[in-house]
Amino acid sequence: MKLYDCAMAPNPRRLRIFMAEKGLELPRIELNILAGENLKPAFLAVNPRGLLPTLELDDGTCIDEVMAICRYLEELYPWQPLLGRSATERALVESLQRRAEFDGMISGSEVFRNQHPQFAERSIPGSGGQPIPAIPGLVQRGHQTIGRFYGWLEERLQRTPYLVGEALSMADITAWCAVDFHAWIERRIPADHPATQAWHSALSARPSAKA
Amino acid sequence: MKLYDCAMAPNPRRLRIFMAEKGLELPRIELNILAGENLKPAFLAVNPRGLLPTLELDDGTCIDEVMAICRYLEELYPWQPLLGRSATERALVESLQRRAEFDGMISGSEVFRNQHPQFAERSIPGSGGQPIPAIPGLVQRGHQTIGRFYGWLEERLQRTPYLVGEALSMADITAWCAVDFHAWIERRIPADHPATQAWHSALSARPSAKA
Known part of the structure; x- marks a missing residue:
């Protein structure tokens, strides 16, 4: 196996963590x-989609999309499970990971791509180089959705130390990478969200934060 | 368990099929x-997100997001697997399902929601009633992405009878529901896409098509 990666980009970072x-x-x-x-x-x-990360297997099969690669690796290397430890947990990790992805990561990407000159013709990823023009209205909508992302995180983390119960899961990793990515668009965890602040500080102190 | 459903909507239909x-x-x-x-x-x-479908478990736990519910049900009822039969297949089903969802289903939803008066303040789902205004530019971008969805489907189905190899999977179901949903926005499988036409005819003849 080999991994096509990009050190600076937020989605490849989810996989590296x-x-x-x-x-x-x-x-x-x-x-x-x-x-x-x-x-x-x-x-x-x-x-051909130009997406990172992409995992290439030894037989040449390519797997793209972060969660597809994570699922493959979790199946091959089941120790330290990050996709849940029971059927219910696995469903909740999938659901909450997706929520963190849509409201945190994709919204951040909408803000970033639709205001950054470098992406004026790359409004969405995966187009393999076909021009897709930026839509300025997505910047405001992205910021609005990021607001609901932080509200949800705080409400959830007031109740449990991690997004799904007592253990770190991929739902936390995606939310965490989204929070760090938001620095690119000058959004921070709101000052009146103490549970999210504490969760983020604890995650940032893990060795995997450098991945 | 009980399922909160909506007969007319395309995402709940993925789960029903x-x-x-x-x-x-x-x-x-x-x-x-x-x-x-x-x-x-x-x-x-x-x-609180207002998303359908939602599965409520007997202990009150709620699972939303189609794929999270499918994964839970596949784990409880592993017969007739639709999420793949090996680690590689499971990764490919996840990756291709997601591609069908983003390029087919979500693009269709962008076109529909951002031009339909009923959704003028419901540009994206999951906002629990908070107004999120429509963005007309998404209509054109959605149509463009739907174009690449059909190009990809045809190229893939020229090579294999289903999106992932020899058996129906959730990747097909999502792409199929996207194709049928596109009737709402007056898009059809292009006439010069024979493999996609044949695949769609065969799927539409399955008893599950009525679900």
Whole structure:
């Protein structure tokens, strides 16, 4: 297996933290998304969508999408499970991970991509280089959705130490990467959200935070 | 368990087809999304996001998001697996299901919601009744992404009878529901996409198509 990665980008970071928490290492090929290396012919020959991260298996099969790669790795390396420890937990991790992704990560990406000149023709990822123009209205909508993301995080973390019960899961990792990504668009955890602040401080102190 | 459902809506239909293919039946509570029944206090007390479908477990735990519910049911009722039969297949079903969802289903929803007067303040689902204004630019972008969805479907189905190899999976079900949903926005499978036409005809003849 080898992993096509991008050190600076928030979605590849979700996978790197997941792997670090499980103690997994894979050969990595680094590509710079900002410079558009993921849209050059060499990588489009591997993944025509140009998406990072992409996991290439030894038989040449390519798996893209963070959660698909995580699920594959969790199945191969089931120790330190991060996708839930029971059927109910697995369903809740999937549901809450998705909520963190849509309201935190994708909303952040909408704000970032639709106001950054470098992405004026790359409004959404996965277009393999086809131009998709930015839509300025998504910046405001993204900020609005990020507001509901923080409200939800605080309400949830007031009740439990992690998003799904007593253990770190992929739902936390996605929310955490979204929070850090929001620095790019000058959003921070609101000062009156103490549970979210404490959760984020604890996560940032984990060795996997450097992944 | 009981299922909060909406007969007319495309995402609940993904789950109903999944259940029909596995021969599962659950008590159902029907809510009308177009009339906003999912945003009234009675349902917001069950799921504050107002999302359908929602599965309520006997202990009161609520699971929303189609794929989270499917994963829970697949784990409880593993016969007729629709999420893949091996680690690699499961990763590919997840990746391709998601692609069908983003490029087919969510793009269709962007076109529909951002041009339909009923959704002028409900641009995205899951806001629990908070107004989120429509963004007209998403209509054109949605149509563009639907174009790449059909190109991808045809290229894939020229090579294999189903999206992931030799068996029906949730990737097909999501793409199929997206195709049928596109009738709402007057998009059809392009006439020069014979493999997609044949795949869709075969799926539409399955008993689960009525679910």
